Amino acid sequence: MAQDFVDxxxxxxxxxxxxxxxxxxRREKFVPRGGPDGGDGGRGGDVVLRADRNLATLRDQRYQREVRxxxxxxxxxxxxxxxxxxxxxxRVxxxxxxxxxxxxxxxxxxxxxxxDGQAFVAARGGRGGFGNARFATxxxxxxxxxxxxxxxxxxRLRLSLxxxxxxGLVGLPNAGKSTLLARISAARPRVAPYPFTTLVPNLGVAEVGERRFVVADIPGLIEGASEGAGLGDRFLRHVERTRLLVxxxxxxxxxxxxxxxxxxxxTVRAELAAYGAGLDARPELVALTKIDLLADRAPAEEVAAALRARAREVHLVSGATGEGVAGLLAAMARALERAEGR
Structure with a gap:
């Protein structure tokens, strides 16, 4: 649920x-002149942050703000x-x-x-003090x-997920990102026919043959997203690590x-460029969605031709019916292989 996702x-x-x-x-019978035998103090405990693949939110840290x-x-x-x-x-x-x-x-x-399992010592414990036995000369x-x-x-630490x-799936609100994610994976994001249905990022695992890859659906972007409009700057950071944008x-x-x-x-390309982090230079596929609503495909073909003229790979798809989705998935797998240098 949206209120459970904290980044x-x-x-x-x-x-x-x-x-x-x-x-x-030292005080023992028959040892009247025993020397110093005071022991050292124990070391203070550390605070360690450890990555756990079973967690998907910083919700626990939002509500437990002090760790000792x-x-x-x-x-x-x-x-x-x-x-x-x-x-x-x-655990984070x-x-x-x-x-x-x-x-x-x-x-x-x-x-x-x-x-997974990577650790960082956020705060180190103090060293124990020396006992008086250490100072005998x-x-x-x-x-x-x-x-x-x-x-x-x-x-004080700021955690950012x-x-x-x-x-990464990007686009304006109500572009069909969540519907596509539900079609290609077992993820079940909220889907409805109005903008801003998706309020938090969703992840799904897609499969093409023996290859599996993780797909992120982020909430729709609006003009000014790179400057924080519609919380777009927070959403865009979730596709910073991706190797391919759709x-x-x-x-x-x-x-x-x-x-x-x-x-x-x-509009979306301008926001990607303004945000930075190399998002505008990331390999990109373009998916023209909701083609099941078109009685005449000519307008969609014109848009596709204009984008192909800019050297963009374009696919016509319908997340609702599944038309064109297999071809788009195969293109994703090929693009990822190219990004990996295979």
Whole structure:
């Protein structure tokens, strides 16, 4: 559900403090002049972020904003070192970027957790203090002092999720992206005949022969999306990691409403260029959608011819009936192979 998808969160990570060293002297029967035997304090626990492929949202971090690791135990007599504090592992989705929340805008991430199981130590625990046994020397045989444990790190972190997908579906609202995703995968995004039905990104796995690849459907873009209109800047980041874009143009709806698919194409291309991250240079296929609504295919063929004249590969498809979808899927697989240099 839309309210369950969270792709931004700020948390405070507090590592554990080191335990204090102990001041103690050996006291045993028949050993009247026992020396110092105070043990060291234990190390404070770390806060570790770990990527987990079973998670798809930062919802838990949005509502649990403070994470604390355990502090080390103090040392004790007979040279015993205190127990180390417990580490805390925070699971985040694969594709999470970790930023210093207090760094200037535009600062690079501290970590990019792009692989399952990848870990990043966000805050390190403090070192335990030395006990007085550490300070005994030939000229100072009875030190009556020890060192306190060091404090653990405390940091504010901004977590930003960028979905990991091979193919990104882009287009204006109500261009048929969710319908296509439901047709080519087992994903079941919400589909309805009005704009902005999709409010959060959806992922699906498509198969062509023995090849499988992940397809991301992001909410429709509007003019000004690269500057945040309609939250477009947040949605576009979810296709930054893709190797292929499929640009959907609603030719069926345009024929009924008098719209201009070529103008729609230029609107989205302009937003991709304005956003940056190389999206406008990404390999692209164009899908002319909802052709099942056309009694006359001539207008769609004219749009296709105009785009092919710009060296674009164009497919006429209907997500509702499945017409042309197999050819589009095969083209996606070929484009991904080219992108991989196969």
């Amino acid at each position: 931004e969160a700020v948390i405070e990570a507090a590592a554990g403090d080191g335990g204090h060293g102990c001041v103690s002297f 690791a355990g502090s080390g135990e103090p040392g004790s007599g007979s040279g015993r070192t205190g127990a180390d504090g417990a580490d805390v592992s925070v 989705p694969v594709g999470t970027l970790v930023f210093d929340a207090d760094a200037p805008e535009g600062a690079p991430p501290l970590a990019d957790l792009a692989a 030939p000229t100072r045989q009875a030190p009556d002092f020890a060192k306190p444990g060091l404090p653990g790190q405390r940091v 960028k979905l990991l997908a091979d193919v 640009h959907l143009l609603d030719v069926g709806g345009a024929a009924l409403s008098g719209g201009d698919p070529l103008a729609d194409y230029e």
